[in-house]
Amino acid sequence: MHLLVCGGTGCRASASDSIIEKLKSEITAKGLQDEVQVIMTGCFGFCEKGPIVKILPDNTFYTQVKPDDAAEIVAEHVIKGRKVNRLLYVDPENKEHVSDSKHMGFYRKQIRIALRNCGFINPENIDEAIARDAYQALGKVLAEYKPAETIDIIKKSGLRGRGGGGFPTGLKWEIASKNKADQKYVVCNADEGDPGAFMDRSVLEGDPHTVLEAMAICGYCIGATQGLIYIRAEYPLAIKRLKIAIEQAHEYGLLGKNIMGSGFDFDITLRYGAGAFVCGEETALIHSMEGLRGEPTNKPPFPAESGFLNKPTNVNNVETFASIPVIILKGSEWFASIGTEKSKGTKVFALAGKINNVGLIEVPMGTTLREVIFEIGGGIKNGKKFKAVQTGGPSGGCLTEKHLDTPIDFDNLIAAGSMMGSGGMIVMDEDDCMVSVAKFFLDFTVEESCGKCAPCRIGNKRLFELLERITKGEGTMEDLERLQNLCKVIKDTALCGLGQTSPNPILSTMDNFYNEYLAHVNDKKCPAGQCKSLMKYVIDPEACVGCTACARNCPVNAISGERKKPHLIDTAICIKCGACIEKCKFNAISIK
Amino acid sequence: MSHIKVELKKEQVAKLKEICKSFNNEAGELINVLHKSQETFGYLPAEVQEIIAKELNISVAKVYGVVTFYSFFTMLPKGQHPISICTGTACYVRGAEKVLDEFKRILEVKVGETTPDGKFSLSCLRCVGACGLAPVVSVGEKIYGRVSPDGVKDILKEYE
């Protein structure tokens, strides 16, 4: 029997370490340590209900486990074979306890390719990875295929880059392989800058060997012996597990000189990011690896011609690499049979925001937003109404009700005014103000712009200021026009992808929620009740019974009134924090 | 920017030189050197940058350019308990802004500042990837999930 405990960043933040410790000591106390193994794995994806403990072979899925539950799990489940009902996942629709994770709505529609090992293996133990086929694809490639044949397999599979752009991976490798040089480099882009996407981190934390293996395969194909992983310094756990994995792969002769006796050498080192979003852009990333400011440069030359230290360099995203070994083992036809005509395979999405099942999911390309949000995601939190879903991070846009039945793939998302990006999906409900959301993203781009080119450095700042005026109720109709014009200019003239896409959040919210912009400008109202300057808290003297609950909880003492008499809010002092509304049991306070 | 002069002790200078040397004094390793130095000293004041520039044989301007480009590097000392509020998109839509406002109000500091007693510093960070727990706040190594503005004073109490 195996007890798998999630060791992803989210679950560890809620004490999964001490759950493991307690389970182990309970099992040892009962003398079962030889029959029952406790394993810390990578992310199961179902972060909403973490920490997760999964029991194999019967697929029992315990949610929100606390360290104190360990004794009961061991005494009841492990020893007596009785499931601990109160920890089982409860189906939100029929309120039944689900005893086998295969029947959970969250997993039913998923197909796991990039995430295939996450949640199944201990990422710090290479033997477990090997037991699930790690390094077999590398062995097969080295023994059976020429580089060109391998590239052909990747090309036929139809795999497109998962880092945002969707460039065909096989073609990219072919270009790099044809450029002649004494040294070439394979780079894994693990910068994952989109705030709200965490799939790359989960792959690296849960299954680091798959990325190492794929990088070696890429090295063999393009003729490189050096690999570099550019990873965010904010991901300490992923860094630790990568270091362990690289060391273990060396010990087993799966990295280093003369891999598996084939004569092929390949080594991988880590480079650390330092908190600059633009370093996810490949030319900026390469400059950052060289120890410089991470400023993008014009393409061409593309990295495949002149990249790291001016040598041909192939840059791919973590999730792209994670799909490679399976394609080699199962064949390009198999991979190409999944997905849509022009987007093959699966895509990992990080579902977050106002959704019931926050987590990491992997679905075939072509799945609809409705399936993702309402079936896998379990619908909107607290029974609120769905308003929009933001995809593509700061470069993307908001999709609405009318896009719910659009099959998700690279091209459809662009046609709908957004983009795939790295796969962040933030769900918003009726309480979210779309002008504020656009302002949030512009705030991000203004801060992250590297400042090299004027359209992005100055233009985005102006966009932000215009949005700020509008959310304060100072905007005019001319401002809306100015906003639209400036967006177009920046898109056309910025140097790199950051600036070229930064107006997207504004353009798409203007497209889909123009009325909301109008309400801010003409009526000086925020329909969602989010923009502080446009709202006022008032107490209804009829409904107020003078219980003093609001006055006692107001952090700035803005509320006055005698006991049992209607209270009054001094709007000049009020900071609009909303604490009073939460405390009033008589619904006497409202936002006007 | 602080203009307080920092006097480096002899051992500290030696330690810095040792860090540079462990990367073969190569200019291309500047970012790794800065990471290690910040890990050791907690921050990167001008005096530290000057020594690094000399050891790697590059201009101080270049080092300063890199330090100020990357938000991970700081030229100001952090508080004894550095507080970071996640302002990624998921935390934003789940109310991180209100939590941040409450920290600012209670501590009477702005983002990027440290309280006068040196106890707490306040900063924002983009997505730690624990979106299931949004809004997320970290104090030192400890992560707090599902923080509400109401819960802010309880978090601060733990460090009194």
Ligand SMILES: Cc1cc2nc3c(=O)[nH]c(=O)nc-3n(C[C@H](O)[C@H](O)[C@H](O)COP(=O)(O)O)c2cc1C
């Ligand atoms: C502003 C900006 C940020 C980017 N951030 C990332 C990132 O965090 N991770 C990533 O893999 N690609 C990112 N990219 C895309 C990379 O430039 C590059 O296209 C990608 O790493 C190529 O890998 P792929 O073909 O496997 O997708 C970013 C691009 C831009 C313009």
Ligand code: SF4
């Ligand atoms: S578009 Fe923005 S991030 Fe890109 S080069 Fe110009 S200023 Fe820098």
